Amino acid sequence: xxxxxxxxxxxxxxxxxxxxxxxxxxxxxxxxxxxxxxxxxxxxxxxxxxxxxxxxxxxxxxxxxxxxxxxxxxxxxxxxxxxxxxxxxxxxxxxxxxxxxxxxxxxxxxxxxxxxxxxxxxxxxxxxxxxxxxxxxxxxxxxxxxxxxxxxxxxxxxxxxxxxxxxxxxxxxxxxxxxxxxxxxxxxxxxxxxxxxxxxxxxxxxxxxxxxxxxxxxxxxxxxxxxxxxxxxxxxxxxxxxxxxxxxxxxxxxxxxxxxxxxxxxxxxxxxxxxxxxxxxxxxxxxxxxxxxxxxxxxxxxxxxxxxxxxxxxxxxxxxxxxxxxxxxxxxxxxxxxxxxxxxxxxxxxxxxxxxxxxxxxxxxxxxxxxxxxxxxxxxxxxxxxxxxxxxxxxxxxxxxxxxxxxxxxxxxxxxxxxxxxxxxxxxxxxxxxxxxxxxxxxxxxxxxxxxxxxxxxxxxxxxxxxxxxxxxxxxxxxxxxxxxxxxxxxxxxxxxxxxxxxxxxxxxxxxxxxxxxxxxxxxxxxxxxxxxxxxxxxxxxxxxxxxxxxxxxxxxxxxxxxxxxxxxxxxxxxxxxxxxxxxxxxxxxxxxxxxxxxxxxxxxxxxxxxxxxxxxxxxxxxxxxxxxxxxxxxxxxxxxxxxxxxxxxxxxxxxxxxxxxxxxxxxxxxxxxxxx
Numbered sequence: 023x024x025x026x027x028x029x030x031x032x033x034x035x036x037x038x039x040x041x042x043x044x045x046x047x048x049x050x051x052x053x054x055x056x057x058x059x060x061x062x063x064x065x066x067x068x069x070x071x072x073x074x075x076x077x078x079x080x081x082x083x084x085x086x087x088x089x090x091x092x093x094x095x096x097x098x099x100x101x102x103x104x105x106x107x108x109x110x111x112x113x114x115x116x117x118x119x120x121x122x123x124x125x126x127x128x129x130x131x132x133x134x135x136x137x138x139x140x141x142x143x144x145x146x147x148x149x150x151x152x153x154x155x156x157x158x159x160x161x162x163x164x165x166x167x168x169x170x171x172x173x174x175x176x177x178x179x180x181x182x183x184x185x186x187x188x189x190x191x192x193x194x195x196x197x198x199x200x201x202x203x204x205x206x207x208x209x210x211x212x213x214x215x216x217x218x219x220x221x222x223x224x225x226x227x228x229x230x231x232x233x234x235x236x237x238x239x240x241x242x243x244x245x246x247x248x249x250x251x252x253x254x255x256x257x258x259x260x261x262x263x264x265x266x267x268x269x270x271x272x273x274x275x276x277x278x279x280x281x282x283x284x285x286x287x288x289x290x291x292x293x294x295x296x297x298x299x300x301x302x303x304x305x306x307x308x309x310x311x312x313x314x315x316x317x318x319x320x321x322x323x324x325x326x327x328x329x330x331x332x333x334x335x336x337x338x339x340x341x342x343x344x345x346x347x348x349x350x351x352x353x354x355x356x357x358x359x360x361x362x363x364x365x366x367x368x369x370x371x372x373x374x375x376x377x378x379x380x381x382x383x384x385x386x387x388x389x390x391x392x393x394x395x396x397x398x399x400x401x402x403x404x405x406x407x408x409x410x411x412x413x414x415x416x417x418x419x420x421x422x423x424x425x426x427x428x429x430x431x432x433x434x435x436x437x438x439x440x441x442x443x444x445x446x447x448x449x450x451x452x453x454x455x456x457x458x459x460x461x462x463x464x465x466x467x468x469x470x471x472x473x474x475x476x477x478x479x480x481x482x483x484x485x486x487x488x489x490x491x492x493x494x495x496x497x498x499x500x501x502x503x504x505x506x507x508x509x510x511x512x513x514x515x516x517x518x519x520x521x522x523x524x525x526x527x528x529x530x531x532x533x534x535x536x537x538x539x540x541x542x543x544x545x546x547x548x549x550x551x552x553x554x555x556x557x558x559x560x561x562x563x564x565x566x567x568x569x570x571x572x573x574x575x576x577x578x579x580x581x582x583x584x585x586x587x588x589x590x591x592x593x594x595x596x597x598x599x600x601x602x603x604x605x606x607x608x609x610x611x612x613x614x615x616x617x618x619x620x621x622x623x624x625x626x627x628x629x630x631x632x633x634x635x636x637x638x639x640x641x642x643x644x645x646x647x648x649x650x651x652x653x654x655x656x657x658x659x660x661x662x663x664x665x666x667x668x669x670x671x672x673x674x675x676x677x678x679x680x681x682x683x684x685x686x687x688x689x690x691x692x693x694x695x696x697x698x699x
Contacts, residue, residue, distance in 0.1 A: 025141040027157075027170035028363060030665060031356030031408075032349075033141045035096070035159065035166045037134055042092035042108050044156075046128040049086040051111040051179075051202055055186060056080070059104040059331050059341055062187040066194050068103075069183070073201035080106065086113045086202045096159065096166050102331070104161045107171070107186070110145075111153040111179045114199045122174065123149035130156045132168050143170040151175055153182045162345065163329055163419075169352065325419035327426035336428055340450050340470060343423065343431070346416055347457065347467045347662075353412040354459050355665040360405035368398040413462050420465060427453075430517040431468060434509070435677045442686055444520050444693030448473055452517055454510065454652060456672045457660065469671065471650075473517070474592060475625045478616050480649035481507045484631030494655070496631075502654035504537035504598065506673045507629045509683065510652075511596055513674070515546055516686045520693035524591045526565070527551035528558055530603025534629075538598075544687035546694070548589075558603045562611040565595060565624060569615065572622040593624040600630040601638070609638065613645050 025033040044052055053071040057063050066074075070082045079098030083090045094106065110128060112120065122128070122145070131142040143157055151174025158169050175181040179198060183191035330341035371394040375387055425436070430449040432438045433456075452473055456466040483496075483503035494502075515523055527538055529551040541547050552561040571588070575581045584590070595615065604612065616626050628649065635642055651659065653671060660669040676683055 024139045027141055027143045027168075028356060028359045029147075029170055029172045030352045030359060032167045032169040032352065032412075035132070035140065035168055037140075038096040038166070039135055040094045040096070040140070040159075041133045041135065041137075042090075042094060042157075043131045043133055044090040044092070044108075044110065044128065045131075046088055046110065047126045049088055049113060050090075050128065051086050051109075051113055051198065052083050052090040052092060053109040053111070053179075053198065054080055054082055054092060055105075055107045055109065055183070055188075056099065056103045057105045057107065057186060058102055059345075061105060063183070066188070066190050069188070069194060071194070071198045071201070073197055094159065104331070106159040108156045108158065109153065109179070109182060110156050111182075111198075113202050114152075114178065121148075121150045121152055121176075122154060123151070128156070132157070132159075141168050141170075143172070145172050147172070148174050152178045155182065162349070163325060325415070325422050327422045336431075336450060339423065339427060339431060342419075343468050343470055346419060346423070349412070350416055350459065350462060350465065350467060351662045351665055351667055353409055353416075354461050354667060357405050357409040357461060360408075361402055364398045364401035364405070367401070368394045371397075409461060413465060416462075417465055420467075424468075427468070430513070431470060434674060434680065434682055439682050439686060442516065442689055444689055445517060446519055448519065448522070449517050452513060453674060454479075455674045457669045458672070459667055459669060466672070474620075474623065476620055478620070478626035478628065478649045479510065480646065480651045481510075481627070481629045482631070482651055482653050483629055484633050499654060500533075500629075500631075501537070503629050504534050506652065506654045506675075507596060507598070507627060508537055508541060509674060509676055510627065511541065511594065512683055512687055514594060515690050518592065520690070520697040522591045523594065524548045524589055525594045525596065526561055528561060528595065528597045528603075529553060529599065530555065530558055531599055534598040540683055540687055544684070544691045546687055546690050553603075555603045555605065555608075558608055559605075561595070562608050562615070565593065565615055565619075566611050568593065569618050569622055569624050573618070576622065591623075593619075595624070595626050597626065597628045597630070600628055601635045609642070613642075616645055616648050 025031075027033060042054075044050070051072060053069065054077075055063050055070075056068040056077065063069065068077070070077045070080050072082070072084050072086070075082045075084050078100060079095040081093040083092065092108065096106075099106065108130065110130075112122065127144050127146045127148070129142065129144050132140045134140060145154060145156060148154060154174040155171045157171050159166055160169060175185070179195035180192045183194060188194065328335050328338040328342060330338045330345060332338035332341050372391060375390040375394070424433070427436065427438065428449065429436070429438045429442050430451065431453050433453070450472065451470040453468050454471055455469045457469050458464075458466050481503045483500045511525055515525060525541070525546065526548050527534075527541070529535065529538065530553060532551075532553050534551070538551055542550065552558055568589075571584060575584055597612070600612075601609065612626075615624055619625060626649070632646060652673065653659065654673055656670050656672045658668040658670040660671050661667060662669065
């Protein structure tokens with residue numbers, strides 16, 4: 023049975039040898055890119071296009087044409103390749119159309135070698151775009167799937183390839199256009215004509231889906247991202263990107279430049295560059311992920327913890343969690359898009375009934391209305407069944423992944439913390455909480471942020487709504503925010519080697535004495551919390567000088583010239599009760615630390631209510647925007663960069679009555695004592 027996909031929807035592939043058939047009605051350029059698990063292309067050798075149409079396991083057309091057949095052999099692509107993206111572009115400089123919006127919607131179909139159609143996708147909703155990622159084949163848990171993408175680019179092939187991380191994007195785009203203009207290669211036979219039923223289904227989808235239907239899922243209206251990576255932190259401002267939260271980089275894989283994603287070597291024999299973004303990586307290919315146990319016929323493969331690629335189990339688990347986040351985002355997007363489609367079709371059919379005077383009386387109109395509602399219910403039920411299937415697979419994967427997570431990625435109630443020992447090196451990432459969506463309330467995805475921190479953290483104590491609809495008073499919220507800050511600080515201390523992470527606390531009025539007591543008693547702070555305006559000014563001055571010294575040493579290439587007693591560890595400043603105790607000079611220094619500190623290892627964590635600092639007006643807007651906002655209670659303020667879902671963030675809370683925090687801090691203090699001795 024053919025699967026008619028909508029934007030964001032995926033479908034399993036049971037065959038490795040396939041054809042991608044394109045029907046556009048006007049000459050278009052067909053190309054394909056290979057990318058690693060983080061969605062990055064390693065060089066021009068990873069792009070099949072009319073000037074270089076053949077790659078291992080992939081062949082594209084050699085010229086622009088109204089119809090294309092692309093040959094794919096998934097068993098022949100390199101192991102490091104995890105995605106095959108099919109691209110369509112309008113030729114430039116040949117006098118043809120300049121935007122897909124002026125054309126009939128192109129149709130892309132995945133077929134077997136015998137011509138049997140596996141999945142189809144009609145690219146509706148395009149406007150000024152002249153290049154589009156039509157669909158992608160991607161590897162997931164040892165199996166391949168196809169996903170309908172439909173992400174358009176008004177800037178053409180150059181912008182598309184740049185968005186996929188190709189440094190030579192503009193040169194390659196020019197080369198492709200030149201090759202097409204010179205008419206390289208043979209003609210491509212057109213695919214056989216479609217059945218009338220197939221045509222009708224596509225025409226119905228095209229006529230029902232409006233220009234905005236699903237367009238926000240992948241920036242289909244000519245944008246290159248679905249959400250601002252540094253939006254406003256609260257209120258009516260845009261939600262913060264969950265890709266920032268998950269990976270601490272501007273945009274995520276597949277869209278969530280992946281500048282901080284773990285590096286992956288180029289495919290064998292391609293000569294592409296090797297870019298390792300995580301320290302201490304070996305200059306060899308990563309070991310393959312563990313093989314999943316064979317699945318019974320008709321059943322999905324059993325999930326395995328760490329089945330993603332990576333240099334270590336830690337990196338495999340990180341990539342697997344990221345894949346779960348991405349799959350949940352897109353599965354939910356497909357469900358919502360299908361529901362919107364059903365709503366739109368029912369509304370149209372009901373409007374047609376009401377517009378015909380003959381159907382307003384008698385039983386004919388009632389029957390038409392019942393038929394429209396029945397079709398709507400059937401479509402929604404089908405979409406929900408697909409979503410439930412995907413959620414069941416993700417839930418099964420979460421059940422095996424969660425117990426296997428190391429302490430840095432684990433919840434506080436994970437037994438891994440009871441076997442905690444001070445690590446010898448910093449991990450790749452840190453868990454700050456969980457993420458979930460309304461359609462999958464029971465499924466939690468760990469929210470991981472890459473280390474070292476690239477942005478400060480803001481624990482917002484100013485929200486008054488609780489997840490159950492009740493209200494918490496300001497004192498209770500401040501207490502919860504301080505508890506969250508202490509838990510996050512303890513995690514940061516626990517995942518760094520001894521004496522490689524120094525924590526300072528500013529508590530001007532001493533209001534956080536009770537919350538900070540575990541940190542003070544264990545002796546893990548650099549000094550007792552700074553109190554009063556004088557204490558605030560002194561600590562901020564010392565940290566500002568610290569940043570200045572490191573910057574001068576780095577810029578002058580004289581890092582060895584720092585004073586012998588200089589603390590080279592990562593620094594964290596925890597600020598409570600801002601702006602109490604801060605004068606204008608202290609506020610200026612705080613902004614300086616937030617802007618300049620992360621680049622030299624000085625990080626900021628603020629526990630604050632933005633309304634308390636409203637007197638500063640727009641002066642502090644850059645400060646709030648530059649920090650990653652977290653909440654002490656569940657709140658739906660995060661957005662992913664693909665489809666812009668409002669993700670509910672839940673903080674990483676300690677189990678009631680648990681002593682795990684005290685045990686971990688005692689281990690950290692003991693590790694520091696042994697290190698100094």
